[in-house]
Amino acid sequence: MTLYIGREASKLWKRVCAETTTEINLLADNWKYILTGLILQYIHGLAARGVHYLHRPGPTLQDAGFFLLPELGEDKAYISETVFTFAFLSFVMWTFHPFIFKSKKIYTVLVWCRVLAFLVASQFLRIITFYSTQLPGPNYHCREGSKLARLPHPESVFEVLLINFPRGITHGCGDLIFSSHMIFTLVFVLTYQKYGTKRCIKQLGWLIAVVQSFLIIASRKHYTVDVTVAWYTVNLVVFFLDKKLPELPDRTGGASFLLPLSTRDKDSKTKEESHKLLNGNSVDPADWRQRTQVNGKTLDDANLVHADATAMNGA
Known part of the structure; x- marks a missing residue:
């Protein structure tokens, strides 16, 4: 038994080393795209914090989803975040599965290049919409009487640039149309729909996206229009960008072509x-x-x- 475990551990280590070498070579060729995508994620956070300074609390708007779905309450708002965190971490772990498992269909670096492209395009459209019209936030901390509904005038530029992560992200107001949580969820589900191999996980992914939509509205984090616009906007963005981006290379032939040739x-x-x-x-x-x-x-x-x-x- 000890010999078997040692042999399998050795194989796993060799697999991890080989995959790491391959991914490092890919990262060396694509680091500009990854870095640009991460920087634009930060800019999106700055834009969301900036609109919080413009937010003016007011009466909650009339919303069909609020009539149809019972309100979870402030004490149960964590349910929505828990589901989103599960989906987020599950997708991240899947993108790194080639380092461990034998059945490898994707390259981690190339997948994240595509994911960041989808996210950036969707978030760019999102910034345009929530700066065009500021709606009174339906979330509990965005309503009248809450100290967090309006941010005080910043005393310095650094106060704005720091974003106050993660509280500044989870307790933002004004960045409503359309839902950022749904952007991430739908991009992850659509990516696995194309490159994933397990049919049951694909179905589970779409189920999580639907449940997440209802939970966001029931938690009063967004209006129904925010979730609805996210559904068709993200799907259209992924549909058109997917045709423009270069397709991922097929891994069935092995990864040796990505490795530099020795003398x-x-x-x-x-x-x-x-x-x-x-x-x-x-x-x-x-x-x-x-x-x-x-x-x-x-x-x-x-x-x-x-x-x-x-x-x-x-x-």
């Missing part, structure tokens, strides 16, 4: 190509046609037919 590998490859040329084979794997020698000359299939015709006429 020994390059010499071996050069010798192999020279050997193919001496045997009359093309270096291009797509054109490995056998050549035939006639009168000391190497001929391919087309020239061979011409040579046979000439020989017959001469006879």
Whole structure:
């Protein structure tokens, strides 16, 4: 038993090391996209905090979802955040599963490049909408009488730039249309829908997205319009961007093509190509046609037919 565990641990370690090398090479080529996406996430946080300074509390607007769904109450608002946290962490762990499991279909770095592109595009549209019109927040801390409903004028620029994470994110007001929680949830579900392999998990993902929508409204964190707009906007953004972005490479052929060739590998490859040329084979794997020698000359299939015709006429 000890020998078996040691052998499997050794295999797992080799797998992790090989995958880490591959992902580091990918990160070296795509770090600009990852860094840009993370910076834009920070800018989105700044925009959400900035609109909080403009927020003016008022009566809660008439909303169909508020009539249909019972109010959970301030003491049960954590349920919505718990479901979102579960979905968020589950997706993050799935994107890193190639480091451990044998069945690998994705590259972690490339998946996050696509995810960040979807998030940034959706959040850019979100910033435009919630700065266009500031609605009175329906959340409990955004209502009249709450000290958090209006932020005092900032004393310095650094006070705005720090964002006050995570409280500044969870207790924001004014950034309503459309829901940021639904942006993340739908982007994660749509990504797994395309690259995931388990059908039951795909169905569970869509179920979580629907439940999350109801919980957000029942918790009075957003109006129904915020959730509704998120559903069709995020799906449209992912649909159009997915056609523009380069597709992920297929992992069924292995990941060796992503790794740099060592000097020994390059010499071996050069010798192999020279050997193919001496045997009359093309270096291009797509054109490995056998050549035939006639009168000391190497001929391919087309020239061979011409040579046979000439020989017959001469006879």
